[in-house]
Amino acid sequence: DAGITQSPRHKVTETGTPVTLRCHQTENHRYMYWYRQDPGHGLRLIHYSYGVKDTDKGEVSDGYSVSRSKTEDFLLTLESATSSQTSVYFCAIRRQSFNTEAFFGQGTRLTVV
Amino acid sequence: QKEVEQNSGPLSVPEGAIASLNCTYSDRGSQSFFWYRQYSGKSPELIMSIYSNGDKEDGRFTAQLNKASQYVSLLIRDSQPSDSATYLCAVYNNDMRFGAGTRLTVKP
Numbered sequence: 001d002a003g004i005t006q007s008p009r010h011k012v013t014e015t016g017t018p019v020t021l022r023c024h025q026t027e028n029h030r031y032m033y034w035y036r037q038d039p040g041h042g043l044r045l046i047h048y049s050y051g052v053k054d055t056d057k058g059e060v061s062d063g064y065s066v067s068r069s070k071t072e073d074f075l076l077t078l079e080s081a082t083s084s085q086t087s088v089y090f091c092a093i094r095r096q097s098f099n100t101e102a103f104f105g106q107g108t109r110l111t112v113v
Numbered sequence: 114q115k116e117v118e119q120n121s122g123p124l125s126v127p128e129g130a131i132a133s134l135n136c137t138y139s140d141r142g143s144q145s146f147f148w149y150r151q152y153s154g155k156s157p158e159l160i161m162s163i164y165s166n167g168d169k170e171d172g173r174f175t176a177q178l179n180k181a182s183q184y185v186s187l188l189i190r191d192s193q194p195s196d197s198a199t200y201l202c203a204v205y206n207n208d209m210r211f212g213a214g215t216r217l218t219v220k221p
Contacts, residue, residue: 033209040121042201042213043157058208090156092209100145100205104156 003027004105006091012111019078021108023091025071031094032074033102034058034066036087043090049074081112116140117204119212128221132189136202136212139183145205146178148187150198151214157201161187192219 003026013019023032031050035043035058045058047066055066063085065077078085088109092102118137126132134148145164149157161176163169163185169176175188185204189196197219202212 035211040213042119043203043211045208045210048208056208059210094209100209101147101159101162102203102209103159107156 004091004093004103006089006105006108008108009106010109012113013081015082015112016080019081019110019112021076021089021091021110023074023076023105025074025093027093027095028071029093029095030071032068033092033094034064034074034076035090035092036060036085037090037107038087046076046089078110081110083112086110086112116210117202117212119200119202119215121213121215123216123218125218125220126192128192128194128219130192130219132192132196132217132219134187134189134200134202134215134217136185136187136204137183138185138202138204138210140204140206140210141180141183143180143183143204143206146176146185147203147205147209148174148176148185149201149203149211150196151201152198189217192217194219194221 005024033048034046044060049055049068091105148161151157163176163178173190177186199214201214
């Protein structure tokens with residue numbers, strides 16, 4: 001257990017509404033990531049953070065924004081949810097060391113109707 | 114071209130056999146390589162990491178890396194039904210990219 005908590009675990013929302021997913025870590029890791037997982041696509045990187053207020057885009061960042069105002073929290077916001085954003089979202093952390101393994105939270109299943 | 118490619122499977126092996134999972138990657142600057150196992154409805158869990166060319170063994174698992182060929186593989190010896198899962202290959206260079214995964218079924 002890498003001390004990662006995602007909330008909510010499940011959410012159903014309507015098209016066009018904003019949605020925020022939260023990733024909370026308890027071990028003061030520098031690097032945090034948001035991925036989405038869809039059948040046939042595996043895990044695709046949305047955004048990542050390498051420190052407070054330091055974020056960068058991944059391969060599928062359109063329609064998403066992130067914020068990291070504290071080391072322990074990394075928020076993912078869908079500005080205006082669309083059905084194509086129905087997915088399972090995983091947060092991951094990477095420890096600040098030579099070993100660059102990523103450890104994952106439990107995931108959030110988001111359904112946009 | 115996808116950055117990390119895996120055969121989606123499904124790969125089916127009998128119990129006790131060797132399962133061989135393969136992965137290729139496109140970024141020659143990649144530094145670190147990982148195998149994750151993901152059970153249905155669960156989050157990925159790390160099972161192997163490898164950083165230099167050659168083989169790395171951990172119990173029934175062996176990871177193999179060939180940077181010249183941009184190829185990573187995972188061998189699972191004495192496969193068990195509990196090994197049935199999707200195996201994800203991950204490659205790190207500034208960020209972590211994953212393949213689509215290979216679904217493995219081990220039949221009793």
